[in-house]
Amino acid sequence: MALDTGRPARPVHRDSLGTGLPYRAGRQPPRKGGEFWWWIFMRVSGILLLVLAVGHVLIMHVFGGGVDRVNFGFVAVRWQNPFWQTWDWLMLSLALLHGINGLRTITLDYVRRPGLRTTVNGAWMITGLVLFALGTIVVFTFNACRWPDISQALRIALHC
Amino acid sequence: MAQRRIARLRRERGSLYRGHEGQWSWIAHRVTGAAIILFLFAHVVDTALVGWGPSAYNRVVAVYHNPFIRLLELGLVAAVIYHALNGVRIMVIDFWPKASDFNRQLIYGTVGLFVAGMIPITYLIVKPIVVKYF
Numbered sequence: 469m470a471l472d473t474g475r476p477a478r479p480v481h482r483d484s485l486g487t488g489l490p491y492r493a494g495r496q497p498p499r500k501g502g503e504f505w506w507w508i509f510m511r512v513s514g515i516l517l518l519v520l521a522v523g524h525v526l527i528m529h530v531f532g533g534g535v536d537r538v539n540f541g542f543v544a545v546r547w548q549n550p551f552w553q554t555w556d557w558l559m560l561s562l563a564l565l566h567g568i569n570g571l572r573t574i575t576l577d578y579v580r581r582p583g584l585r586t587t588v589n590g591a592w593m594i595t596g597l598v599l600f601a602l603g604t605i606v607v608f609t610f611n612a613c614r615w616p617d618i619s620q621a622l623r624i625a626l627h628c
Numbered sequence: 629m630a631q632r633r634i635a636r637l638r639r640e641r642g643s644l645y646r647g648h649e650g651q652w653s654w655i656a657h658r659v660t661g662a663a664i665i666l667f668l669f670a671h672v673v674d675t676a677l678v679g680w681g682p683s684a685y686n687r688v689v690a691v692y693h694n695p696f697i698r699l700l701e702l703g704l705v706a707a708v709i710y711h712a713l714n715g716v717r718i719m720v721i722d723f724w725p726k727a728s729d730f731n732r733q734l735i736y737g738t739v740g741l742f743v744a745g746m747i748p749i750t751y752l753i754v755k756p757i758v759v760k761y762f
Contacts, residue, residue, distance in 0.1 A: 497722065511722065514715045525708050529701060530752050535692045540682035543675075560672065567665030574662060599672040606679040615681045 506569055513562045520559040541622045544612035548626060553607055560603040568596040649735045657714050660707040667704055695757050702753045709745055713738045 498504045529535060546552045571592045579585045612618060613628035678685045691697055717738045721727045727734060 511719055514712075514719065518712050518716070521708060522712050525705050529705055530749050534753060534756055535689075535698070535701065536756060538689055538692070540678060540685045540689075543678050543685070547678075563665075563668055564672075567661070567668055570661045571665060574658060595669060599669060602676045603672050606676045610679055612678075612682075618682055 510566060510569060513566045517559070517562055517566060520555060521563060524555075524559060540612070541619070541625075544610075544618075544622065545625055547607065547610055557604060557607045560607070561600065564596045564600055568592045649732050653714055653717075653735050653738070657711060657718075660711040660714075663707050664704070664711060695761050698753065698757050702750060705749060705753065706742075706746055709749070710742050713742050713745075 497507050528538065547556075572589050575585060575588050575592070579588050612622070612626055674688045674691075677688050692701065717734050720734065721731065
């Protein structure tokens, strides 16, 4: 991830009001380089997250009783299914990349000092890497059966 | 007729951005996006606690069952739905630039869909809280 895009530290601000310039809503997309690929990524991951994240929110928080039913047993049964493991891992990866690239864009807009910019964006990147590693390990190595204090009913449900 | 109005608006203020609906939708997109990713940082950690066993996970997930936190949850769901719908609007303009001329209408359409979606969602999230605590 490029920390500095070559955008000027103090951007020249052009007023789009009343100038008669043929400005259109939004920004022009970047034409080439890393920023172009991030631009593409934000749209592709956005479409995928439209299904993954909105679906996740509706399934876990809105329908079927909401968060009241979520506990250790619920997650244990859910993650026995590779479909939900894949869903959650894909959502984790895309949401972290999409979200942290968003934070990078915001940082580039508001943090002007070059050294501080690099520090702040580096902190987002490290946070993302740590959480990606943590989430990946837990999603794929989680084994509910190794806990002695789970209920007999859950033990049967999980075929321990 | 519409063509002349668009030509006049473009002459007067470019193809609209600052100080109009476009700017408010941009601010809302930014605020909801930042809120969602900052929540995600915490959410990855609390979910990862399943790896530390039932007592650790059930203790942390009990926070989400708190009625006040449930109202924040409603805010989170609203943020995700708005960000998703507004993201679709942004992509419509990206890949069909002519839609830029109808940005204002598209924004009101987005907000309309958002409100229409949030009515049943609010009902479904708030109802169990009311049933449980009142």
